[in-house]
Amino acid sequence: VQLVESGGGLVQPGGSLRLSCAASGFTFSTYTMKWYRQAPGKERELVALITNDGGTTNYADSVKGRFTISRDNAKNTVYLQMNSLKPEDTAVYYCCAKRLWYDYWGQGTQVTVSS
16 A cells, blocks of 8 residues: 655745645545645644545635645545645645545655745
């Protein structure tokens, strides 16, 4: 099982980034996918999730209207489009695959929002 995040980096406030998470080693289309983030000195928090068929999405209040989660089951990939980024969005972003009692995690990608 492998989850590999990419797309992080340094961006100015108000800018955009698109994170990707490529999955392998499990039946991606049967798993709910989630994006978490963890800022220095803070607990890991759930940012967004999308059900296995993409029919339902959910977002943390802090990112509603700015972030969009999506998935492509043909490519075994989940995305997080992040717009209107703020300094408080700075964190390591992790993708997570969840089904029943199984959950798999990626290694994380750093997002830094700074001028």
